[in-house]
Amino acid sequence: MKKVAILWSSPNTDGLTASAKDEIMRGLxxxxxxxxxxxxxxxxxxxxxxxxxxxxxxxxxGACVIKDDFAEIYRTISEADGIVWISAVYWSDMTECFKAFFDRLRRCDAAHNQFLAEKRCVLVACAGGTGRGTLECLQQFERGLVHMGMRTYDRISVGRYNREYILPALYAAGKTYADRLENGFDMYY
Structure with a gap:
């Protein structure tokens, strides 16, 4: 059985980002x-x-000197077969909480450990406002993943105006991602 880590960030535990997380997790x-x-x-x-x-x-x-929850989370995602990154969108970017984690992760993994290299990931950006910032947020995520040698399998933009059809699509994305982790990816890179 494959193992997937879902990292998500939103202070709202019953909002759009949490709903997106729930659907992809249910599919997985x-x-x-x-x-x-x-x-x-x-x-x-x-x-x-x-x-x-x-x-x-x-x-x-390859280790951070700060003693907090970073090392435990880093170990968990390093041991996972796949990673789903889900963030609420603030100012066309991931949440500040996510950036704090992501910046430290990039420094430890890209420069030294490379534990995450070649992992296939799914990226999800959730915007409750106009939705305009989701593409920029996904681009920021992907730029960081490239630094660490990870590969993006899918990029999903969720907004309040497309939630009715995207949330069911996230369930299907979770099932498809699980299948690809088990049976291989049909993508060249």
Whole structure:
């Protein structure tokens, strides 16, 4: 059985982002995938301090000097077969909570560990306003994943105006992602 980590961030536990997370998670579990849900907003996560000369020890050791929940989350996603990244969209970007985690992850993984290289991921951006910022948010996610050598399998934009047909599509996306993790991806890169 494959294992997928779902990282999501929104302070609203019953809003659009939570609904998107629930649907993709339901698709994954219905397909027989083990899922580990990580709600970043309830974790203790500090921002990168850019220690030392600006690069810190993370690029030499692959570990962050800050003692919070980062190391546990990093271990969980490193051990997963796949990762689903879901964020509410603020100012055309992922949440500040997600950025705090993502910046530290990129420093530890891209420069030293490369535990996440070649992992296939699904990206989901959820905007409750106009929805205009979802594409930029997905682009920011993907830029960071490229630095770490991960591969994006799907990019899904969710807005309040498309939620009625996108939420069921997220269920199907979860099932399809589970199948691809088990049976292989039909994509070249």
């Amino acid at each position: 579990t219905d397909a027989g995938t083990e899922v580990e849900e990580i709600h970043l907003n309830i974790k203790k996560l500090e921002h990168c301090r850019a220690c030392g000369n600006g690069w810190g020890t993370c690029n030499k050791t």
